[in-house]
Amino acid sequence: MFAVMPWFFSVLRRVKPVAKIGNMVLTSRYDDVREVFANDQAFGVVYQPKLDIIMGGEPFFLGMGDTPRYRHDTDVMRKVVVADDLPRLAKEVETRAGAIVASADGRIEVVDALVRRVTFDVLADYFGVPGPVEGDLRVWATRLFEFQFADQVNDPALRAEVDRIGPALRAHIDTTIAQRHNASFKDDVLGRCLERQKAGESGFSDVQIRTALMGFIVGGPPQPPMVVPQAMEQLLRRPRALAEAQSAARADDDERLRRYVFEAMRFDPLAPGLPRVALQDWTIATGTRHATLVTAGTQVLAAFASAMMDPRRVADPKRFDSERPDSDYIHFGHGLHQCFGRHINRATLHLMLKPLLKTHLRRAPGREGRLRKRGAFADRLVVLFE
Numbered sequence: 476m477f478a479v480m481p482w483f484f485s486v487l488r489r490v491k492p493v494a495k496i497g498n499m500v501l502t503s504r505y506d507d508v509r510e511v512f513a514n515d516q517a518f519g520v521v522y523q524p525k526l527d528i529i530m531g532g533e534p535f536f537l538g539m540g541d542t543p544r545y546r547h548d549t550d551v552m553r554k555v556v557v558a559d560d561l562p563r564l565a566k567e568v569e570t571r572a573g574a575i576v577a578s579a580d581g582r583i584e585v586v587d588a589l590v591r592r593v594t595f596d597v598l599a600d601y602f603g604v605p606g607p608v609e610g611d612l613r614v615w616a617t618r619l620f621e622f623q624f625a626d627q628v629n630d631p632a633l634r635a636e637v638d639r640i641g642p643a644l645r646a647h648i649d650t651t652i653a654q655r656h657n658a659s660f661k662d663d664v665l666g667r668c669l670e671r672q673k674a675g676e677s678g679f680s681d682v683q684i685r686t687a688l689m690g691f692i693v694g695g696p697p698q699p700p701m702v703v704p705q706a707m708e709q710l711l712r713r714p715r716a717l718a719e720a721q722s723a724a725r726a727d728d729d730e731r732l733r734r735y736v737f738e739a740m741r742f743d744p745l746a747p748g749l750p751r752v753a754l755q756d757w758t759i760a761t762g763t764r765h766a767t768l769v770t771a772g773t774q775v776l777a778a779f780a781s782a783m784m785d786p787r788r789v790a791d792p793k794r795f796d797s798e799r800p801d802s803d804y805i806h807f808g809h810g811l812h813q814c815f816g817r818h819i820n821r822a823t824l825h826l827m828l829k830p831l832l833k834t835h836l837r838r839a840p841g842r843e844g845r846l847r848k849r850g851a852f853a854d855r856l857v858v859l860f861e
């Protein structure tokens with residue numbers, strides 16, 4: 476289904492930019508997608524019911540509208556997830572990816588063995604939440620992510636798993652917090668939260684810390700193993716772009732490398748779109764010929780994958796161009812709920828591939844050398860290198 480999406484969206488953008496499909500409205504042009512994201516009072520997030528199941532009823536800001544509580548909770552977390560950490564995170568990602576490539580003996584599976592491992596190792600350490608003794612943080616987080624964002628059919632088997640994993644992850648983080656109360660200070664996100672709790676600052680009770688850390692773990696690390704291998708696959712399809720990305724990697728020109736990886740992501744981004752619900756009647760694209768009234772209660776899909784291919788705003792969108800302005804990209808959302816980890820992403824995603832790109836590489840022969848997906852998730856891609 477995903478393979479025909481670009482064609483489907485290009486038709487929609489021309490013929491029916493704001494398309495009503497059943498009780499759902501799909502926006503496909505750049506301006507209309509941004510309009511939906513930019514007007515949170517009219518188009519609210521839909522995540523709260525499932526978040527409640529994951530979080531045991533504790534509120535996490537991804538599920539909130541633009542309320543004082545949303546502002547408070549995000550401000551609080553911005554005190555402990557800070558820009559000063561980015562160079563350290565970048566270095567750790569590159570070092571760990573380098574160690575994995577160095578020990579891989581000429582053959583590497585990019586999704587799990589490289590990107591998922593590096594992401595979870597670095598971010599679990601940064602957040603201060605180690606893997607549980609019984610269970611695997613990577614599996615737990617990824618299943619909860621799937622339930623929250625990718626389970627369109629409300630699969631009962633997945634729900635049963637979530638009913639087990641959700642409480643287990645909450646209990647694991649609670650145990651970690653309890654242990655850290657009795658340990659000496661460690662400078663990670665949890666350590667900083669506990670310092671502020673001791674100082675009596677609001678927003679840092681044990682349960683608030685647990686909910687924020689759990690939101691980060693479920694909302695963050697499952698995603699690089701989706702988009703970074705997808706970017707690698709896109710580079711492998713374009714020998715010239717691949718060679719240029721490799722030359723940037725070898726020259727340690729990280730900003731140039733980042734541009735290649737973000738541009739590659741544009742051709743196969745995280746998802747077709749993000750869901751919203753109309754909280755009031757609202758006319759999308761007022762003043763244009765395709766102005767459309769969306770009534771309160773309508774489900775909306777803001778197709779950011781399509782927006783990034785809209786020739787009205789993105790110059791020559793089918794061309795691979797690493798020199799595009801930042802405004803061409805909507806990889807991490809837009810408006811109120813724009814990704815909390817976007818600075819981390821900008822500092823680290825490309826470095827997960829950098830050590831591999833420094834080698835002489837090629838696809839593995841046969842099917843395993845092409846990216847395989849399982850539903851919305853990148854699943855397997857094997858690359859050979861010298």
Ligand code: HEM
Nearest residue numbers: 536537691694695698699745749807808812813814815816
């Ligand atoms: C490839 C990596 C990532 C991608 C593609 C990505 C993408 C996104 C997108 C599209 C949204 C907006 C959701 C919406 O508006 O409906 C979002 C929100 C969010 N992301 Fe990320 N993300 C990534 C990594 C991370 C990381 C590493 C963290 C860790 C802190 C993180 C934490 C969050 C949180 C907490 C939100 C909710 C923000 C809010 O409600 O204000 N993400 N992300």
